[in-house]
Amino acid sequence: MGSRSATALLQLPVQLHGVRLGRPVDLLLDSVAWRALGFVVLCGDESHRFLVYATAAAREEEIDVPSALLLLEDVDFYRSRSRSLRGLLGRPVANGNGAVGELRDLCLAPDGTVAALLVEQGETLHEVDPSSASVECVPTA
Numbered sequence: 596m597g598s599r600s601a602t603a604l605l606q607l608p609v610q611l612h613g614v615r616l617g618r619p620v621d622l623l624l625d626s627v628a629w630r631a632l633g634f635v636v637l638c639g640d641e642s643h644r645f646l647v648y649a650t651a652a653a654r655e656e657e658i659d660v661p662s663a664l665l666l667l668e669d670v671d672f673y674r675s676r677s678r679s680l681r682g683l684l685g686r687p688v689a690n691g692n693g694a695v696g697e698l699r700d701l702c703l704a705p706d707g708t709v710a711a712l713l714v715e716q717g718e719t720l721h722e723v724d725p726s727s728a729s730v731e732c733v734p735t736a
Contacts, residue, residue: 601631601700601703604703605634607658609634611661617636617644621679623645624680631708632673633647633648634648683698687731688714688730690723697714697716700713712725712730
């Protein structure tokens with residue numbers, strides 16, 4: 596499977612053998628590199644847990660996990676060492692020539708690498724190479 600929309604992934608349920616465990620409410624990104632670290636998942640017991648991106652399989656209709664034990668409890672540990680997708684959406688994106696628009700989404704490769712930033716400029720969405728752009732970051736608290 597090719598690149599996936601990060602915001603579309605946040606619409607999928609997290610499931611184990613077809614049983615819904617929760618839903619992702621955010622995607623945490625490496626604080627330096629453009630790579631997905633994992634999902635913040637709101638679980639059925641109303642707690643937030645962290646799901647490492649590499650341990651989950653993003654399918655067409657779900658984010659599949661091989662074990663419920665992969666939903667880790669210390670979300671704040673991961674939040675403090677990462678950037679929040681939700682915190683980045685709507686932020687200005689700039690390249691060497693200045694501002695190019697506002698961040699609307701990310702295109703993720705299957706390994707979690709950000710393949711492109713989807714940036715809105717006027718009424719047009721276009722892809723921007725993440726290696727040549729910067730986005731104003733805010734803490735993930």
